[in-house]
Amino acid sequence: MTPNLLRSTILLSCILLMSSCALFKKKNAGAGPYGSDSDTVGGTPLPERQEGVSFMSDNVDKHKFPPVHFAFDSYAVDSSDEGTLQAVAQFLQGGSGTVIIAGFTDERGTPEYNRGLGESRAESVRDYLLHHGADASKIQTVSFGAEMPVDPDSNEDAWAKNRRAEFGVVK
């Protein structure tokens, strides 16, 4: 490396370092509604929650769309559910409708792991909807893990029904 090249490399590094520091500070200072870090690496941030609305509240219709299902320990969207998902995506393209996607697991797996898995299921469904034209500002997610099973039995049939994501359409 020639002295000149070395000098310019150092200079460039300093500029990059300074600018990245400035960027970092700006990002922290800009806090926003979600605290000090709104990093977007690996996903599209969720919009702020709507006051007085949740998957559990009466002002949400849980039966407008059927649930979609998942394989054991998986959060990959199943191709057999594409019809449902496209209908939801279409619903979210027009008008002012908003949806809360709730992720659930079967009873196998430990509670906190299941809460993470349920959220991943909800987020996988959300990703699908976003890729099919849905507006991110109209979707919330929540995970209930293994709580609130559709079928309380302990067999393959019940577990398959319980590994699901449901759609709560805000009325």
Next chain:
Amino acid sequence: MINTHALRISRICLLLAFSLGPAAQAADTPTITVSKSDTIALAFQPITGPDGPAITRVLESDLAATGYFTLSSPGSASLIVAGSSSGSQLDGKVSDHGGRSAVAGTYNGDTRAKAHAFANDIVQTLTGNRGIAGSRIAFSATRTGRKEIYIGDCDGSALQQLTHDNSISVGPSLSPDGHLLAYTGYKAGYADIYLVNLSTGSRDRIIKYPGTNSGAAFSPGGDRIACTLSKDGNPELYVCGLNGSARRLTHTSGVESSPTWSPGGDEIIYSYDDHGGPQLFRISSSGGSGQQLSTGFGYCTEPDWSPDGSKLAFNVREEGSFSVAVMDLRGGSARIVASGERPVWGPDSRHLIFSDDGVLYLMDVQTGRKKAIVSGLGRATEPTWAH
């Protein structure tokens, strides 16, 4: 076996060879070295005073549970436990057959508190390790038909229902000093992290970002909470202040969950799942990239770091059922110690509490002895243990 010269010192320091703690190393010259499998034989002179019999019962139970002692007749015991109680004060002492004092102290509080304090002083002085007597636990149970948080002592006594949310209240975490409790509650219809001040009873919903907020774990200092948040579009690990401010630690496409802190607070171990077969990873609590821990098992979740920093307990799933595994972090492989899930270490880094089929068990990992401490509250799961 007893060195008579060293016995002239006022406080005998009996050391178990396997449990050289910092306190023991700093104490007076060791006089007895007990080999790994040995226990110290203790005999009791009934504690005198109005609540003496009750103190004696609690003390015997506390000391037997430690794993360090056997209770025997005065003739065959190497040390005698005695004391006198009056009002809120207990004067306790442990001495040898010659009347020479090994432990002597004054302990204050109600009957149980006095007994626990004396038991912990005996453990600390004779073994160099911290005692677990009277340490606090919390867990989730379905007694009312809903999952609520309960708190109590580590022997399953003094149990109280803490939450009455009539919703889903799960995943409790006690701060190391036992004064604060964080849990995941669905009272607002979403999974949010609530903070309860156990001294004042005040309760706040402190972490309530969009998406799911769960898996709270207090830092050793009790001033930060590591948890999983999905606000950025995917479950990731964050370190939050008790005011709810969040700093992101991980950036992956998979699912991070169940963080546990190193005793110094500089590192976090957690479970990471990328399309099945979750594994354990280790990351600096200030960020960076996670490094996988080699456990030898294909499905590992919910790790818990021992307060002495040397061991990790976690869930292993094999052939459809869950086992409790313990791994030596200084090298060495993981081994299964029991069937069950969600193991958490006690202050002595020797006992675990875990759930198995809705019952909570206290287990001495060194001896393998375990006993049920919480049952009959519906299904009890997700224990946490203050250090």
